[in-house]
Amino acid sequence: MDQSDSVVQLLDSNGSFTNDSLFTSTLKESELIDFYRDMVLVRAIDEQATALQRQGELGLWAPLLGQEAAQIGSARAMKKQDFAFSTYREHGVAWCRGVDPVDMLSFWRGTKHQGWDANQYRSYGYQIIIGAHALHATGYAMGAYLSRNTETGDAGIDQAVMAYFGDGAMSEGDVNEAFVFAASYQAPVVFFCQNNQWAISEPTKRQSRVPLAYRAAGFGIPGIRVDGNDVIACYEVTRQALDRARSGQGPTLIEAITYRMGAHTTSDDPTKYQVFSEVELWRDRDPIERLKVYLRAKGVLNNELESEISNEAATLSERMRDECRKLPDPNPLSMFDHVYSESDLNIDEQKREVETILSRSQDN
């Protein structure tokens, strides 16, 4: 993969296939339907979670609205044995890894710091600290290489790692150090940067004078730009980069160009800094709409299938609503668990203090 000015696009915003000199779609129609379903469902998850936050059921939520294609396309390119390290916004990635949406909510409701078992889903919990996990992903990839779980040529064994972060994260030292390490050891990691044009209120140009993918060259890493609202292009570009990583050809930086259609989080007020016309421009590039137009034109998506998918979305939303409210509050004493691997006298003593307080309030 060579660095180029161009942006890889296989499905344009009108839902028509376009040609790219390096990439073509390898996807079957049934797989495209699956992608469509995924995108509709994660948008429904996002809408439901946003509503739950408004109703006071969640403390906070970071919407993925507009970024469905970037997340679904890239995460569906991963194999089971791969591992994803992502941020607070990658609900779509968690979904593709098999995480239940209710487990996603537990973090935002404040019942758990990590809503799911990272090893079970081969997907790290939400990372709040910008960029920190880019290094973890790189180290994990080094581990895969050192354990000879790459370059075996066995498609069921060779592993690669995905590191997800945003345009703002590109400025953090940790991300840049991750590039240095990954390049130095040719670690099997793919850096997937969703350039959604904003880091809260700051536009991408505050972080970089050149397209973000260009920065890869200085680290000796191939950089590639892809239309982040084109699920097919995101899939193909990521799949190739993961294959490169798995086969010992080292890391890649992918810049997926997309747009944050919602607020930064439910606490944010984007009207303070965002230009309405820009949002409208990106509304016309909606990732779900273009695939829908394409699949309808092809005749593979008909009214019946569409209503089946929207019923599925409605059922999922309803289940989220019910189960979110039922998520159990943690036992206060659980805060003393897992501070260390073994029990500790000091922690035990403090736990007894809380026990005393709790038993007293039960007596009253």
Added chain:
Amino acid sequence: MPQLSIVHALNQGLHRAMDADSKVLLMGEDIGKLGGVFRVTEGLQKSFGDERVIDSPLAESGIVGTAIGLALYGFRPVVEIQFDGFVFPAFDQIVVQLARMRFRSAGALSLPITIRMPYGGGIGSVEHHSESPEGYFAATPGLRVVTCSNSHDAYWMIQQSIASDDPVIFLEPKRRYWQKSEVNTDSHLNNISALHEARVLTEGSDCTIIGYGPTIATCLQSARLAAEDGVSLEVIDLRSLSPIDMPVLIKSANKTGRVVIVHEASRSGGVGAEIATRLTQECFYKLEAPVMRVTGYDVPYPPSRIEDDYLPDAERILDAVEKCMGY
């Protein structure tokens, strides 16, 4: 006198500091157009332009590191760290560079930088948004560490911090940001209590309660509740965590003979440990009871649904008072 929220008092204090000294400039993430995620810098970019209120790239080490360079050039940077939990990428620049520049240059180089950050829990947020990292900074020689508990102090202490020739870590009690109280804006920087001074908020005779920042409201509530039971508490707002105003604390401890220290940060190695040791040394024969602490526990900040069980409340403070009284 106007009633202002802590956010507004800080905003006006910053405004006044920028008016007073053209070398004062603000840097941080989202502080310009957005006015900061808590709106502390709202409108300041409009008033002073984008060369004095600067939206920085997303890199905390970069923010503090470049502030050091700007200060070496003669500016007086005031930087914002968006949340307590995000200060650590800048920890190296703060502790290893900023804190010791005056010392290593034998006084030749001065870094009058103020690092503002909201801190503490109780807002129902997710991981890394509720930390109390003050102990790390208070343990670092060369840094001044201060915190306000009310709007009047917010207004004046931010100006004093900016005027100080030392680096100041300025901690803002985010859970009390919107709490309103009176601010006397008519005074002058030279006429108000010095930045390092602790303040006695309510006089009392039975037990001294020492708190700071977000716990002050809880300490005052405890004093009211104790008064109903005929127990008289003397509440002291520490204000400066480094250096610590020991004379005020010693005087009070000698008077009441009993001391409870309150903070949200974990107990072990916290600011309370330092105060307790020094009071024990200085007031040993006057103390009627061991110095007690009511603090967060020695665990990472828990998920928000149980944060109320972690945070010191009036019940826990009154328990500690009762224990003191029982000796």
